[in-house]
Amino acid sequence: MTDKPVVIVGGGPAGLIAATAAAEQGANVILVDREKHAGGILNQCIHTGFGLAFYKEELTGPEFAERAAASALVKGVKFMNETSVLSVSGKTVSVINEHGVSDIDAGAVVLCTGCRERPRGALHIPGTRPAGVYTAGLAQKLVNIAGFLPGKRIVILGSGDIGLIMARRLTLEGAEVLAVVEVMPAPGGLRRNIVQCLDDFGIPLYLSHTVTDIRGKNRVEGVTIAKVDEKFNPVEGTSFDLDCDTLLLSVGLIPENEIAETAGAEIDPASNGMLVDENLMTTVDGVFGCGNALHVHNLVDDLAVEAAQAGKNAALYAAGHVFAPCTIPVVNDGAFGNVVPARVSGTQPAVIRFRVRRPQKGAAVSVGTFSKRFAHLQPNTMESVTVPADAFTDKKEAVLCLNNTL
Amino acid sequence: MKKLYDIVIIGAGIAGSAIARELSRYDLKIALLEKEADAAFGVSKANSGIVHAGFHSAPGMVKSRLCVRGNYLYGELKDELDLPFERKGELMIARGAEDEEKLEFFLKQGNQLGVPDLKIVRGEELRRLEPQLSDEITAALYAPSAGVINPYETVYRFVQNAMQNGVEFFPDSEVVAVAEGIVETTEQTFETKYIINAAGLNAAKIAEMAGLHTFDIKPRKGQEYLLDRKASALVNHVIFPLPSKTSKGILVIPTLDGTVMIGPSAEDGRDDDTTTNDVFDAILASTRTIIPSITPKLLISAFAGVRPVATGDDFIIGPTGVKGFINVAGIQSPGLTAAPAIAEAVVAILKKNGDLLLNKKSDFIAYVPRHPKARTMGKEDLSRSVALDPHFGKLVCRCEHVSEAEIRQAVREGASTLDGIKLRTRAGMGRCQGGFCTYRILEIMAEELGVPMTELTKKGANSALLAKDLKNDR
Numbered sequence: 001m002t003d004k005p006v007v008i009v010g011g012g013p014a015g016l017i018a019a020t021a022a023a024e025q026g027a028n029v030i031l032v033d034r035e036k037h038a039g040g041i042l043n044q045c046i047h048t049g050f051g052l053a054f055y056k057e058e059l060t061g062p063e064f065a066e067r068a069a070a071s072a073l074v075k076g077v078k079f080m081n082e083t084s085v086l087s088v089s090g091k092t093v094s095v096i097n098e099h100g101v102s103d104i105d106a107g108a109v110v111l112c113t114g115c116r117e118r119p120r121g122a123l124h125i126p127g128t129r130p131a132g133v134y135t136a137g138l139a140q141k142l143v144n145i146a147g148f149l150p151g152k153r154i155v156i157l158g159s160g161d162i163g164l165i166m167a168r169r170l171t172l173e174g175a176e177v178l179a180v181v182e183v184m185p186a187p188g189g190l191r192r193n194i195v196q197c198l199d200d201f202g203i204p205l206y207l208s209h210t211v212t213d214i215r216g217k218n219r220v221e222g223v224t225i226a227k228v229d230e231k232f233n234p235v236e237g238t239s240f241d242l243d244c245d246t247l248l249l250s251v252g253l254i255p256e257n258e259i260a261e262t263a264g265a266e267i268d269p270a271s272n273g274m275l276v277d278e279n280l281m282t283t284v285d286g287v288f289g290c291g292n293a294l295h296v297h298n299l300v301d302d303l304a305v306e307a308a309q310a311g312k313n314a315a316l317y318a319a320g321h322v323f324a325p326c327t328i329p330v331v332n333d334g335a336f337g338n339v340v341p342a343r344v345s346g347t348q349p350a351v352i353r354f355r356v357r358r359p360q361k362g363a364a365v366s367v368g369t370f371s372k373r374f375a376h377l378q379p380n381t382m383e384s385v386t387v388p389a390d391a392f393t394d395k396k397e398a399v400l401c402l403n404n405t406l
Numbered sequence: 407m408k409k410l411y412d413i414v415i416i417g418a419g420i421a422g423s424a425i426a427r428e429l430s431r432y433d434l435k436i437a438l439l440e441k442e443a444d445a446a447f448g449v450s451k452a453n454s455g456i457v458h459a460g461f462h463s464a465p466g467m468v469k470s471r472l473c474v475r476g477n478y479l480y481g482e483l484k485d486e487l488d489l490p491f492e493r494k495g496e497l498m499i500a501r502g503a504e505d506e507e508k509l510e511f512f513l514k515q516g517n518q519l520g521v522p523d524l525k526i527v528r529g530e531e532l533r534r535l536e537p538q539l540s541d542e543i544t545a546a547l548y549a550p551s552a553g554v555i556n557p558y559e560t561v562y563r564f565v566q567n568a569m570q571n572g573v574e575f576f577p578d579s580e581v582v583a584v585a586e587g588i589v590e591t592t593e594q595t596f597e598t599k600y601i602i603n604a605a606g607l608n609a610a611k612i613a614e615m616a617g618l619h620t621f622d623i624k625p626r627k628g629q630e631y632l633l634d635r636k637a638s639a640l641v642n643h644v645i646f647p648l649p650s651k652t653s654k655g656i657l658v659i660p661t662l663d664g665t666v667m668i669g670p671s672a673e674d675g676r677d678d679d680t681t682t683n684d685v686f687d688a689i690l691a692s693t694r695t696i697i698p699s700i701t702p703k704l705l706i707s708a709f710a711g712v713r714p715v716a717t718g719d720d721f722i723i724g725p726t727g728v729k730g731f732i733n734v735a736g737i738q739s740p741g742l743t744a745a746p747a748i749a750e751a752v753v754a755i756l757k758k759n760g761d762l763l764l765n766k767k768s769d770f771i772a773y774v775p776r777h778p779k780a781r782t783m784g785k786e787d788l789s790r791s792v793a794l795d796p797h798f799g800k801l802v803c804r805c806e807h808v809s810e811a812e813i814r815q816a817v818r819e820g821a822s823t824l825d826g827i828k829l830r831t832r833a834g835m836g837r838c839q840g841g842f843c844t845y846r847i848l849e850i851m852a853e854e855l856g857v858p859m860t861e862l863t864k865k866g867a868n869s870a871l872l873a874k875d876l877k878n879d880r
């Protein structure tokens with residue numbers, strides 16, 4: 001038994017909720033975040049739509065963050081703000097802040113470092129390198145936190161939720177959003193955001209299109225857009241130019257796992273998320289992970305459930321609890337984009353979260369003897385099943401299968 | 407307003423800045439003029455960053471001699487100015503007997519030019535140097551003296567040290583007219599005994615302003631692609647194929663920052679900075695014949711640079727028909743390597759002319775360590791730096807571990823644009839490419855420079871980053 005602290009790395013909603021849950025178990029909890037105020041990405045999401053399930057109330061991002069931070073404080077979580085975690089080694093957490101570099105000897109660690117946005121370079125959009133190419137999240141920060149309009153005539157590449165929400169926000173602030181361009185045949189963001197952020201403002205959405213060129217020497221002067229074929233190659237003769245001063249990129253979020261890498265935690269090369277077991281422990285003993293650092297969630301409410309589990313388990317671990325060994329690998333039958341967790345014990349019910357690769361109507365998701373029917377499954381929406389312990393009949397592997405029942 | 411100078415240098419690229427730094431050893435009044443908002447925004451920003459060994463070009467050429475000499479001088483300069491430079495070595499590869507004969511040719515040429523320690527390596531020795539090399543590669547010419555350098559940081563080190571030694575630097579000063587003893591910029595007029603034309607792609611234009619029509623500059627574009635740190639495990643040396651007529655071919659380059667660069671292309675007549683998919687595909691395909699384990703998934707960024715190729719395909723360095731007007735033109739590859747030797751050559755020209763007194767300063771500052779960087783410091787050094795300046799304790803760029811202290815230092819050293827900060831500190835150059843830190847950097851810049859955020863630019867005039875302040879001008 002130890003009274004070494006549970007150290008939570010990252011103070012977004014995942015970190016705050018994990019910290020609260022750990023403190024509720026009686027653990028001594030330290031939450032480290034690099035920003036002045038906890039809340040993570042929520043602080044720049046000033047639209048509503050957060051907390052309906054978790055707080056039974058519709059809140060804005062900052063309101064959700066404030067409540068989560070207040071609960072953590074009440075439960076005795078110690079906040080270490082304006083402090084960056086440099087690395088985790090074993091269960092030693094190295095941090096830096098205005099007082100210098102120090103090491104915290106932790107009883108357990110929870111990595112809640114969130115995600116980053118995919119930048120231009122990773123997409124390889126050809127063209128010049130002018131000012132005016134931003135990720136949607138940076139634009140969100142500039143508008144909502146700093147109070148600056150990044151540009152006046154805007155094209156958005158990618159139909160992720162942040163891009164959609166920014167299309168509306170920028171329009172309301174007086175900018176002209178000329179188009180949202182999506183390479184896939186279906187939008188990446190939630191249906192409700194397409195309606196409320198594009199349709200209601202008459203912003204055109206070009207599906208199966210992409211940006212093939214960026215023009216402008218100093219500041220963006222325009223982009224070229226073209227239709228793409230099934231292999232995502234531009235179709236000749238379909239291109240058109242739009243004159244704009246800004247291109248926003250909303251082309252995907254990638255779990256941020258630099259710290260997990262320093263700890264030596266295994267990372268799933270496909271999703272860039274940490275590989276965890278049913279207790280949300282990574283491949284490093286006593287180091288847990290949750291939130292967007294694990295896999296990108298659509299809804300903070302869903303993330304909250306996962307984070308609370310991670311926090312609770314970290315506290316149990318720090319108090320000396322030994323979890324049943326997770327020896328059964330969870331195997332993706334190929335129909336899923338990603339699946340969490342990677343291993344289960346077969347001794348307790350396990351929550352399995354997943355995204356399908358392609359849209360499905362009337363499909364069943366099954367593991368061992370367990371099966372659940374879904375009316376709809378969309379690649380842009382994370383779903384989960386809770387699989388009872390006795391369903392894991394095969395102790396060598398648990399294959400997650402998608403069966404079309406129509 | 408007119409000012410009287412001994413020497414006016416036009417262009418703050420690697421050539422102009424190396425010349426400025428070398429001349430700052432002497433008791434002279436020197437101005438360094440640059441049309442962009444900062445130094446190193448021209449060709450010297452976008453290149454392969456290799457300090458070549460120098461076996462590539464024929465012994466008769468100016469560039470061959472200066473390349474080998476420049477390589478040597480970087481060793482000394484590294485000691486003086488703590489340059490970001492490392493001798494990682496070059497390998498020129500061969501597939502089969504016919505290629506290997508060509509290696510022998512370059513070995514002989516290199517030896518003739520005085521390139522040190524050249525040798526041909528094969529079999530196990532070669533695999534030990536470069537384990538990921540394609541099986542088809544049978545031998546390589548190994549040049550241990552070659553290295554990689556951070557080209558823009560080197561320009562900033564030169565400019566900074568030149569300024570410490572009295573050189574006046576004028577950014578945002580485009581030269582618009584030149585006559586014997588006179589240089590006119592958009593801002594002011596300089597009277598001077600000597601004019602050094604180191605204007606890169608504009609060198610022919612500047613010469614024409616002075617009434618000289620002796621050469622042309624033709625652009626030759628090169629695209630380069632940057633791969634994630636994960637790729638760094640795949641290469642240890644700069645790897646070349648056998649060269650073609652116009653270029654040294656598509657290289658695989660382990661950079662000093664721990665990333666890997668592949669490129670460049672050689673596109674004659676193109677002078678823009680666009681990158682294109684067809685060229686990327688070609689570069690990738692060529693790279694994979696050398697290191698098959700490199701994949702497109704590793705790509706994090708791309709850029710393009712333009713080589714200023716002069717008539718005759720060689721450097722043009724020397725006095726002209728206009729009194730006091732010296733050309734440093736056509737500085738194509740290996741210009742980065744040759745720069746310190748180019749600076750020596752300019753001093754020699756001035757000495758030969760004899761009408762300028764070249765007295766060495768007694769108080770010349772030669773040795774200047776780099777400012778510490780959070781990224782490369784150990785825990786103890788970092789703690790000590792934080793104790794001296796708490797801004798070291800705040801990491802602004804999470805991907806590259808750049809502290810607030812480094813950003814502030816960069817502004818104080820003259821960075822006035824976002825690109826200037828990026829080139830000096832690496833903030834925004836990592837995996838997220840500035841998604842997280844850009845806003846904080848702009849805040850710090852606005853504070854240090856005392857200007858509103860809406861005046862901040864990416865790279866100078868007409869590249870404003872923000873369109874409107876929603877709080878103050880509704």
Ligand SMILES: Cc1cc2nc3c(=O)[nH]c(=O)nc-3n(C[C@H](O)[C@H](O)[C@H](O)COP(=O)(O)OP(=O)(O)OC[C@H]3O[C@@H](n4cnc5c(N)ncnc54)[C@H](O)[C@@H]3O)c2cc1C
Binds near residue numbers: 011041116117140291
């Ligand atoms: C740019 C962006 C915009 C988004 N907008 C929306 C939206 O509008 N609506 C929506 O529903 N969802 C949005 N999302 C998804 C959103 O991220 C999740 O709903 C949720 O906020 C994720 O919570 P988290 O705690 O996992 O991560 P975050 O909220 O990202 O929190 C991670 C925290 O960890 C800190 N941290 C990371 N590494 C370290 C370290 N080494 N040391 C110290 N601290 C560290 C970070 O500073 C941050 O505070 C957005 C995501 C991004 C990236």
Ligand SMILES: Cc1cc2nc3c(=O)[nH]c(=O)nc-3n(C[C@H](O)[C@H](O)[C@H](O)COP(=O)(O)OP(=O)(O)OC[C@H]3O[C@@H](n4cnc5c(N)ncnc54)[C@H](O)[C@@H]3O)c2cc1C
Binds near residue numbers: 416458743
């Ligand atoms: C793709 C590529 C890869 C390369 N790789 C290598 C390599 O690995 N190793 C190597 O040794 N060399 C390499 N080179 C060559 C090397 O980059 C150049 O030789 C070198 O940078 C040229 O330096 P410079 O100072 O002459 O030109 P520049 O850096 O362009 O400097 C000239 C400066 O003059 C300024 N200027 C122009 N007109 C005016 C005006 N009217 N008034 C005021 N200022 C003006 C410009 O703005 C510019 O800053 C490469 C080149 C390219 C394009």
